[in-house]
Amino acid sequence: MASPSRGIPLPGFGAPAVGFDTPFEMLEACHERVQRTLALQQRLCEHLQTQGCDDSARSAAFDVLRYFDIAAPLHHEDEERHVFPALHAAKDEALLAAVAQLQADHVAMAQRWAVARSALLALSGGGITQFSAEQLAALDAFAAGYADHIRTEEEWVYPAARAAMDAGALQAMARDMRQRRGAAQ
Secondary structure (H helix, E strand, O other): OOOHHHOOOOOOOOOOOOOOOOHHHHHHHHHHHHHHHHHHHHHHHHHHHHOOOOHHHHHHHHHHHHHHHHHHHHHHHHHHHHHHHHHOOOOOHHHHHHHHHHHHHHHHHHHHHHHHHHHHHHHHOOOOOOOOHHHHHHHHHHHHOOHHHHHHHHHHHHHHHHHHOOHHHHHHHHHHHHHHOOOOO
């Protein structure tokens, strides 16, 4: 397992970057990073079983923590502030139900993250050298919540929201995303 400190890029950060001027593409790129970080989490669990705990394992745990502590909450906030409100005027009951489910998913993801996070913190800090069965289950439950969530957003909700937003709304979304991340214009 490679460590970023050894010149290996963080998962999901080696691909060409998209800019804030294309906010929906930014959201989709974030989904790629979520999937890559969850794959790193899975490789970490496998590494612990086959190689044991070492510096690479602790570094990987730290990388997963950093991503889901910093980037993922910003991504969810982007959706809560811009994507979902754009659809609240929709007359499509199924679409509105999907939005309500995605919002409930965000709450559940945060709760599952709190449990998974404690296992990763313990490993990255040297407090444990293996995950318990309960910790592995928490990590699996956290990862499992993303597949349908991402699919619903990318295949249905993002296209509907993009169609519902005019150029001014897209610019405001981009500006807000940039400002909340402290990115230069």
